[in-house]
Amino acid sequence: MSARATSVKPLIPSGVLGMLIFVLTELMFFLGLISAFVIVKAGAPFGWPPPDQPRLPVEITAINSAALVLSGVALYWAHRRFKDAPASAKVPFLVSIALGSAFVLVQGGEWTALLGQGLTITSGPLGAFFYLIVGAHAAHAIAAILALGWAFSKLLRDELEPSAFWTVQTFWYFVVGIWPLLYVEVYL
16 A cells, blocks of 8 residues: 555544434434423323423523623634634633533523423423433433533643544534524523
């Protein structure tokens, strides 16, 4: 085999390809959850949300959703800066992690308040779907924040490879990008 054949650069780094495959499977998972939710919601005999269940905090979650979207914008700017001068990506990268973490913490506070109002996973279909769908998103958000933290620590040590940045960025964009659909379907 010639030296030229062994030095062919892949079109897409393997980590990014793996993450894209993961994201596509997770997208199907969330679309399945939303489909089941929409069917149950449409067949609710007394309207939706059920009359005996607490109302979801639409307004505070809308503000919290903006924080999540802004974290995606901050990560975009971090990536742009990373390409030219990796050290200049530190602040927007950290802002992205902070906003994402704030989103998860506010969601946790929301869950605590809703539990206190009687919305549990066993209180009916609203609680079951709410905690399943939003909980699955929260698990993905926490995993993605941990991945961002790992990448940020590599950035601080000047060890972050562009393909690794692209990989965690892909995961975070999935978490950010799927949330508006979940918010509209579950909260509104």
